[in-house]
Amino acid sequence: MPMSESLQPLASPRATRSRTETQDDRVYAHIFDAILEQRLAPGTRLSEETLGGIFGVSRTIIRRALSRLAHEGVVLLRPNRGAVVASPSVDEARQILHARRLVERAITELAALHATSDQLEGLRRMVNEEHECFARGDRGAGIRLSGEFHLKLAEAARNAPLLSFQRSLVSQTSLIIAQYEGPSRSHCSYDEHSRLIDAIASRDAERAVALMMSHMDHIDSKLELGEDAGSGDLQQVFSHVMQERPPGRKPR
Amino acid sequence: MPMSESLQPLASPRATRSRTETQDDRVYAHIFDAILEQRLAPGTRLSEETLGGIFGVSRTIIRRALSRLAHEGVVLLRPNRGAVVASPSVDEARQILHARRLVERAITELAALHATSDQLEGLRRMVNEEHECFARGDRGAGIRLSGEFHLKLAEAARNAPLLSFQRSLVSQTSLIIAQYEGPSRSHCSYDEHSRLIDAIASRDAERAVALMMSHMDHIDSKLELGEDAGSGDLQQVFSHVMQERPPGRKPR
DNA sequence: GATTATGCGGCTGTATACAATCATTGCAAC
DNA sequence: GTTGCAATGATTGTATACAGCCGCATAATC
Numbered sequence: 001m002p003m004s005e006s007l008q009p010l011a012s013p014r015a016t017r018s019r020t021e022t023q024d025d026r027v028y029a030h031i032f033d034a035i036l037e038q039r040l041a042p043g044t045r046l047s048e049e050t051l052g053g054i055f056g057v058s059r060t061i062i063r064r065a066l067s068r069l070a071h072e073g074v075v076l077l078r079p080n081r082g083a084v085v086a087s088p089s090v091d092e093a094r095q096i097l098h099a100r101r102l103v104e105r106a107i108t109e110l111a112a113l114h115a116t117s118d119q120l121e122g123l124r125r126m127v128n129e130e131h132e133c134f135a136r137g138d139r140g141a142g143i144r145l146s147g148e149f150h151l152k153l154a155e156a157a158r159n160a161p162l163l164s165f166q167r168s169l170v171s172q173t174s175l176i177i178a179q180y181e182g183p184s185r186s187h188c189s190y191d192e193h194s195r196l197i198d199a200i201a202s203r204d205a206e207r208a209v210a211l212m213m214s215h216m217d218h219i220d221s222k223l224e225l226g227e228d229a230g231s232g233d234l235q236q237v238f239s240h241v242m243q244e245r246p247p248g249r250k251p252r
Numbered sequence: 253m254p255m256s257e258s259l260q261p262l263a264s265p266r267a268t269r270s271r272t273e274t275q276d277d278r279v280y281a282h283i284f285d286a287i288l289e290q291r292l293a294p295g296t297r298l299s300e301e302t303l304g305g306i307f308g309v310s311r312t313i314i315r316r317a318l319s320r321l322a323h324e325g326v327v328l329l330r331p332n333r334g335a336v337v338a339s340p341s342v343d344e345a346r347q348i349l350h351a352r353r354l355v356e357r358a359i360t361e362l363a364a365l366h367a368t369s370d371q372l373e374g375l376r377r378m379v380n381e382e383h384e385c386f387a388r389g390d391r392g393a394g395i396r397l398s399g400e401f402h403l404k405l406a407e408a409a410r411n412a413p414l415l416s417f418q419r420s421l422v423s424q425t426s427l428i429i430a431q432y433e434g435p436s437r438s439h440c441s442y443d444e445h446s447r448l449i450d451a452i453a454s455r456d457a458e459r460a461v462a463l464m465m466s467h468m469d470h471i472d473s474k475l476e477l478g479e480d481a482g483s484g485d486l487q488q489v490f491s492h493v494m495q496e497r498p499p500g501r502k503p504r
Numbered sequence: 505g506a507t508t509a510t511g512c513g514g515c516t517g518t519a520t521a522c523a524a525t526c527a528t529t530g531c532a533a534c
Numbered sequence: 535g536t537t538g539c540a541a542t543g544a545t546t547g548t549a550t551a552c553a554g555c556c557g558c559a560t561a562a563t564c
Binding site: 064067071073092095096098099102103106158159160161162165168169172 | 316319323325344347348350351354355358410411412413414417420421424
């Protein structure tokens with residue numbers, strides 16, 4: 001089959017993407033978004049052949065996309081056993097959130113130094129978009145946009161390695177939120193993002209960092225990363241190691 | 253050709269590697285080490301076919317290895333134009349070193365909390381090995397081992413995302429050292445590493461961090477990241493954008 | 505003589521065929 | 535009824551064939 005142009009599933013998930021993008025980027029982005037928006041639950045198997053069928057490309061492309069996703073930690077690649085959507089354990093979640101605090105602090109400081117007015121404008125637009133998403137109840141897109149806000153901020157910090165690390169942390173955080181968010185669901189108050197931008201715009205690094213840290217506290221407090229001490233629910237305890245299975249499963 | 257066992261070039265570059273490791277890892281490690289030990293200079297082209305011939309594997313494997321290396325920033329993957337050994341610009345170098353300070357601080361604090369005596373033992377052994385390398389004048393292996401020390405430390409910090417980020421930063425730092433190190437070449441004093449271990453072993457996080465930061469200062473001071481203001485040497489200025497060429501090149 | 509076409513060689517991008525591996529299921533033995 | 539084993543099916547790991555792109559070199563033109 002010579003690379004049929006058919007089956008092109010929906011246009012690019014979001015508007016802003018280069019025209020020169022290659023196939024892999026398209027596939028990568030689609031799977032990525034699907035995971036972050038929870039259309040693919042943690043633990044879901046990602047068969048190369050199936051995905052190849054869906055996107056109309058060969059396994060080669062899918063494989064590369066999965067490899068990238070694995071590098072970012074949103075997909076787990078088990079040798080000879082295929083790929084699954086990652087489901088961070090409570091301990092992993094703590095590590096990720098800890099790392100993220102460090103990075104967010106650094107990024108905030110740098111952004112307060114280097115952010116251009118264009119970038120600040122872009123950030124404000126993004127907050128509005130995020131606000132709209134939550135207003136109309138699109139939780140998945142909200143989580144994703146909230147993540148993209150932090151990514152845009154990282155861009156403003158002008159430090160490539162930090163940006164790339166942040167990308168991986170934000171992705172994984174989104175996964176954690178999707179997995180562990182408590183019943184409150186009030187959510188990443190766009191208001192916090194908004195005030196953060198104000199502080200950065202006025203070049204007040206200290207205040208910006210303080211806001212960011214309290215923002216992080218907020219996120220942590222909404223998660224239910226219990227004490228991990230025997231919840232009694234086996235299903236829950238082994239969720240990070242369990243395969244997904246069709247509802248009616250037989251024990252043996 | 254069914255995967256000829258021939259051409260297996262030298263055993264694994266270092267002793268400690270799992271038996272279950274796949275071909276990939278072997279190729280990856282070889283190229284990685286070659287770059288860090290400067291047997292492959294920045295800018296060198298890495299042809300898939302050539303490498304495949306050398307290691308006796310197909311381009312598929314080489315491609316994966318190169319992709320991993322690109323993720324870590326030691327290889328630059330130019331679409332349709334092949335891979336080259338990365339040569340960080342002065343600005344990129346600064347970003348990397350900045351990020352590294354952040355990470356090293358965090359890692360040092362965590363290591364002071366969590367390092368086990370086994371890990372401390374391993375660190376001390378590593379410092380000795382490093383010492384021997386410099387003693388017998390093996391600069392390449394010295395740089396590599398010095399990097400591995402910082403990686404082992406990151407392991408002791410028990411934070412997977414930080415470890416993986418550190419891996420990428422250390423690799424790139426090695427590249428920077430190889431590229432920009434001044435004439436002094438006195439080098440990453442193993443003594444500093446040694447005293448750092450002492451501080452961590454005595455759980456004195458504050459002192460450990462102070463030592464680490466002065467260690468970072470030391471590294472910075474040995475680099476010649478000039479003011480970047482017209483060094484006059486075009487070759488140098490455009491090194492990050494320039495193709496490598498055989499010595500006898502004609503202008504047009 | 506300088507500048508722009510054009511053909512050629514080498515290399516990468518993609519798809520696919522084949523081999524190896526793992527998980528599952530059914531059967532036999534205890 | 536449970537446990538261990540072997541065949542089977544599905545899925546990934548690897549190699550390779552083919553197509554397309556890039557850059558260089560030669561050749562043609564102004």
